Amino acid sequence: MDNFDKRIKQIAKDENWEIPNEIDNNISKLLKNIEEPKTVRKRPLKVAILVASLSILTITTAFAIENIIEYFNYNKNSEYISSKEELETFGSVVSLTSKDKGIEFKLDNISVDDNYINIFYTIKGEKSIDEYYKDHSTGEKHKEAKYANPFINLEVDKIKLKNLVMQEYEAVYTSENELKGMQRINVSKYNIKNNFNLKIYTNEIFMQKGEWTVSTNIDKSKAITETRKYNVNKNIEIKNKEYSVTEEKEFDVTHYLNIDKVIISPFGNEIVVKEKVDADFTKLDAIAPIHLDSKFALVDENNNYLEIVGKGSIGHDSTTNGVTNSFEFKLKDKD
Template sequence: MHREDLEKMFSRIEPDDALKNRIIDRMEDNSMKKSTKRSLKGIMSVAACVAVIGISTAFAAGSVISYFQSDKAIDITSMEALAEYNEEVGVTVSNFGYTLTLDNIATDDNFMHVFYTLKKDDSSMTENDYYNLWFLCRINGKLANFGNNNTENAYSTEDGSYKGVIKLNVADMEVPDTFTLEMYSEPAILKEESNFEGDYLYNDDTVLTDADKEKLLYISTIAKKTSVETKSVVKNVNKKFPFTYYDEVYDEDGNASPVERQGEGEISKVVFSPFGSQLVVKDRCQGNAGMKISGSAIFDENGQSLDVLNTDMSGGRVDVESINKIEILKADANTKALKIVPVMGSMTYNEEKTATQQIGTYPMTFKTSAYGSVVVTNIRFSDGAFEIDYYKDGFSLWDPNFHTMDKDGNIVEPGGKLGCLLTTTVHHDTNSYTAKYAYDGEYDQNGNKVPFDMSTISKENLEKTFTHLGIGYYDFELDYDNAIDINLK
């Protein structure tokens, strides 16, 4: 398998004690995303109960999801599906100088969305408050944050609060029609002195006591999936497949060497639901089966290439079961078959085939391999940022490798790759994407952040400097002889 490319595109598997840091990193990486302002309504039945200090409760069916009443919000799932399958909860709790309101919940067999508002009682919330006061979620007592392809995003509001959403991937969990959601954080962590020993709060077997809850910013809600459950289709395919992966062995001096190994993975089920489509992949090879599938081309029964979304991967120790969820676009409950075709050997960047085009006239089509293209439909500039709208035609692995250039073909990125934050928003309703490059500073040789001179990243200067676009072209072959066929009828 193309190990180097996989390592570049996905976070590698960490030991269990690194899970907390991985969640925090993911929150930080997602903190700049944006989407269009929306108003959403819904029909999910919810009852709530709370066991903490300073509580007020209010219910209102068919309410707007307030998170989306801002241009700072991001597209996280099909907006039409969220509009249909949600209801306002309106549960509020205050403790440790913070007030947490659980605004809305939207759940199906793939994802649970938890919308909330967080306020600081005596002052405005800061970015550090948000990053440090991170939340764990349990569904019927089982932790739901860990594993792959979970998302969290929040943004500051004019009144000094934070509006947030936690998107939990529950495709590998058994979530019944009626379930209990617990959401909590430990403010004591802000002072670097936890009230709990070891990994107590992160243990799947932990049952929080009333005394535990008093030490947390804690909320509990009983929810029901109702009609959304009837819209989900779960295919238990239990399809096993052999694959080759690479591991590392260490000599007496601690030097690592790659070793080729043979493993077995299993696609346990395929889940189609209003909030997405996913393959659940299991193995006892440190999560490498999930990497194998996520780095492959996936076609439906009509030969249409389905987009495989770029996400993190998770895994455990050797001989411990790892579960990864691979999300795909362009498939739904009517899909009758899947053909998963791995990449043969490694991918090679071909500079000679990497074409560039002058921006301004759309659409712009770029071949990214022998199997597919990326079509750019618009580019928008603003002070300190620009955004590229695009979709994939055919098989295009992961996110495009965009090159922003001047008229002479020179790459023109203020501060280089490390000078900007690139975030990619997936528009599930249109099977398209927006890549946003936001420039807020570069780093000196000591690692200190140095803000840009605003004149260099103004809308006018970016438009003047950035006149051409290129996308990386890669040479590789698809290995149809080792394709995995899945019948979904």
């Protein structure tokens, strides 16, 4: 069969056929599994083998298209901050279902990087949406689709992620009893491994109490290749005055800040800041720990102000008066 293989390649050379290496290798593999014919008619045999090889490559390519997000086919006016192409490139199809109280929750797709977990799902009820939300006293009908999204809880490797912020969310009704939704959840303050188990669950859908849970293994290593992560760990002190409505007076307060990390990733850019305050802070109003967002700006090395487009992942520890905030910002230049 080796001689036959050489003859086929010589035919290609004589007639100036250019055969890519991948197809060339496939020809050799195919020829090993067939008997050597007594005669070789150049063109028909060569064309047949090339067609067979091209067919194999076409099938392989088709299977390589893993992640098609149906949601965008239904919501043509989506304003989601991440593009459909990015979400499909760094995501995967899940297709896991949980059903309770006559309502089915199906996790369709998921896209993850170091800053965000983007989930896409379909919710289908046995009754119409109008029936689930119907107020018999007023005749009011269903909620706007966006606000019919359930509150999602997450566990990573069996550890619950606390103080999650659904920073961006959308939904669209696709029939009288079905909704397709999406949520972008900020996880930048957590250090999540590249490969992990993710559990997604909720206890209320369409105002119905129940238990819906799906669990899947996630590999975010593809997104990590496009991510730049900087562990800054820089401490800063800021002294200023805070006014307490309760005490009706001002207090001198020192804010102890730690610039924890900066993450530039496919689904957004985040700076994570930890903050503690001195003892006098305990006399202030509860809202004071989250005032940082109104008292700073981000500037690059060329003195360009960077737009802060969102804040999330708020976590307050009442015992230390500490808080962890993350701030999403836009870059003037990716480099």
